[in-house]
Amino acid sequence: MTESMQQGLDTSRLQPRTHQPSTSTSSVPTGNTAPNQTRASGDKRAVESQKQETDTTSDKATAAFIRRTLCSHDVLLGNGEKGGTTPRSIDELLPPLTSSNEVDLQLYGIISVIIKEFVQTWYSKITPDHVFVNEVIQVIAHCTRALEQRLRNVDLEGLLLDEFPGLLEEHLITFRLAKQQASSPQSLVSDPRLIYHTLYPHPALSPVPIAAVPSTYVEQRESESAWRQLIIQGVLAVLLPTDDLKNGCLRSLVAEIFAEMILGNGISGKACEGWLLWEAIGRIADILQTDHVQEEDPSSDDGAADMELSRLERFGLLPSQVEEESGSTSLPVADKSRHEPTSMSASSLFWMVIQYAFLAYTALRAVVLTIATASSLPSRSLAGGPIPIEESRQSHLPEVESQASTRLLAVKRPIVSMKLWSCAAQVVELDIRMPWLTGFISMLHCGALFGPGRVGDTDGVLDRFLSHIIHTRILNPALLPVVLRTVRATLFPNNGMGPPRQIPTEDETKEIKRRCAASLLGLLPPKVAIAFLASDNKVTQHQQVEEILECLEDAYLNKHLIFQILELIVLRLAPELEHQGIRDLMEERTG
Structure with a gap:
């Protein structure tokens, strides 16, 4: 009996398993295209993984770099992982720098580079602990949070559009005056540095x-x-x-x-x-x-010209090829040369009128939409103080608070009167090159401030519209992580x-x-x-x-x-x- 059992076991070992053929058929390719597909997909995955490794500015690569530099001690102790497999996020490992996790990620990326290059190069030779690095991070986090709170109280509009351009304008005026005085034969000082420092010490x-x-x-x-x-x-x-x-x-x-x-x-x-x-x-x-100088393909130019000609012929603005061939025998050469410029000038005049009408319609539509939506735009007092005019009117606040809001708006300069415009005119020397344009702009500025409706005055229609554009296009907080990422990649x-x-x-x-x-x-x-x-x-x-x-x-x-x-x-x-x-x-x- 034992011999029969052994023979059965031996024969069972020699027999193939039921799942063996299905596994072999699925794993072994049957045609010539399967190896190429597997090889192509493998190459594609390798290229993608290599691209992710080389892209050091991505959020995933930045977080990994921060963990290696600032959190390596916690990861070795097991504090940097959750459940043993999933790494914890940066905001759970490090103290917050600001109120935005996206900004913190980019700031910690810059801090990691600085600590790796200027601190760990000499501190790791003294001791392997991370106490000093952790203390530095805590101090930096305290300072950045304090800076964020102070930055909320800064009038960024006035700082970027009025005070910085004012300093640049003074620099330009002083530089040109020092250069002019140094090159003058009547001047006793020939060094423009000395003249500049005397005027702008x-x-x-x-x-x-x-x-x-x-x-x-x-x-x-x-x-x-x-x-x-x-x-x-x-x-x-x-x-x-x-x-x-x-x-x-x-x-x-x-x-x-x-x-x-x-x-x-x-x-x-x-x-x-x-x-x-x-x-x-x-x-x-x-x-x-936006209009980069590029070399275009001549064939594409010819195709575009043919398309324009066909469109003009389709609308009857140019004679068709059949008409030209049939009319070439009936009209004299002199008459044809005389009538051709007239037809071309009329068509060009027609399209020019259409173009200027469309531009006028677009400008008028923009003006109407600006005036219609200006009442719904927030007041400029929201950018520098806690008491907006609309809320004070709707909630019937005391007269003292409304007077404080009025004083706050009185302190703010109109955007059309900020130094940005005069600085731009000083940079390009507008008063020397085109004095008539300077006078015309001055008339428009005076009309916007003191004309009908006072649209350019503080908290006026134009003033609110410009403030809204500045806050949405320039001072948008969503642009800060992109700027920090660009600065880190550049530096x-x-x-x-x-x-x-x-x-x-x-x-x-x-x-x-x-x-x-x-x-x-x-x-x-x-x-x-x-x-x-x-x-x-x-x-x-x-x-x-x-x-x-x-x-x-x-x-x-x-x-x-x-x-x-x-x-x-x-x-x-x-x-x-x-x-x-x-x-x-x-x-x-x-x-």
Whole structure:
């Protein structure tokens, strides 16, 4: 019996399983196309995975980079995972920086690069713990949350459209006046830097560096270093927590990093160079330029021309080919040449009238829609104060609160009166090139402010419409993560420090300036460029635009403008520094 059982077992082992044929048929391809399809799908998956790996700016890659840099200790201890498989989100692992998770992700991406490049390179050689990095993250999170709260109280409209352009306008006026005085034969001073600094002084840039006196360079660098420390110490006295503010070692370390590494090397050392500013302006102009100069296919041009001709013939605006062939024998050559320009001029005049009528209809429709929807747009008091006019009227608030709202609106300047417009006119020298246009714009400005309806006055129809456009197109919070992602990809390619930029030579600087001028000219239609620059010669137009760009050529003069902008930002975010000194603030907070 045992022998029969063994024989049965042996025979059962030799027999194939019932599921074996189905598995083999499904796994083994039967034709020649299956291996190609599997290979193509595998290649496609490999390309997609490689693309995801190389795309360091995506949200998934950014979150993985942040976990490796800032949360590696928690992941090793098992605190960075939920359920052992699914990684926890960044907002669960790290303290919030702002009220938006999308903005926090991009900010933590920038912080991770800075900590990896400037902190972990030397701190990991001392100790493997992450206590110092965690403390730095906590301090940064406290400062960013405080900055966000202060940023809500800043009038961004006035800052971007009035105060920043006002500083740029003063810089342009002073630069051109200093250049004019230095080139004048009656002037006793031939150095435009000295004239500019006398007219537009700044304590961080005193004394003026003079090649004949080498000690002035050393004194100016010491003054600039002291000014950077003063700015950073003032910001830390306002934003740092009290316990961290009392820690002199931590405060000195943070102040040294920000003052020397960011302000010294980044802003003062690189951002003030003329060639770098020209490159930035040229890139922005290339992004804004919609009509790029491209070489088109001649065959496509012929096809488009044939299509236009067929459409004109279909509507009876041009004689058909049959009529031309039949009429060519009946009409004399002289009569044909005499009647052809008349028909072409009539058709072109007809289409020109149609085009201008359509443009007039579009403009009139835009004006009517603006007036109709202006009453439903929010008041400008919502951007800078808690008491809007409409709500005060509907809820019948006390007279004191309505007077406060009226005073708030009285402080706000109309958008049509902000420095943005006068600064733009000063940049292109509108009062010299087209004084008649300057006078016409002044008449329109006066009519908008004091004319019928006062549409351009504060909280008027036009003022509300412009404010609404600015808040939806420029000051939209949804654009901030995109801007931060672009800044990180530009400053830190592949989540690391890019190769140091070599200072361009004199010829390379001229080429950068020429490309910037070409990009700016590309924004103007050819007819507008000819009328504004009073020349149809491309070389002359480039020379005139390059003369306008000369206001950013000197790095020492650019520091006056950029330092003034930086001081303005600090004062708007920390208005305490305008009324109290840094020592008084430190004593008040530390007791």
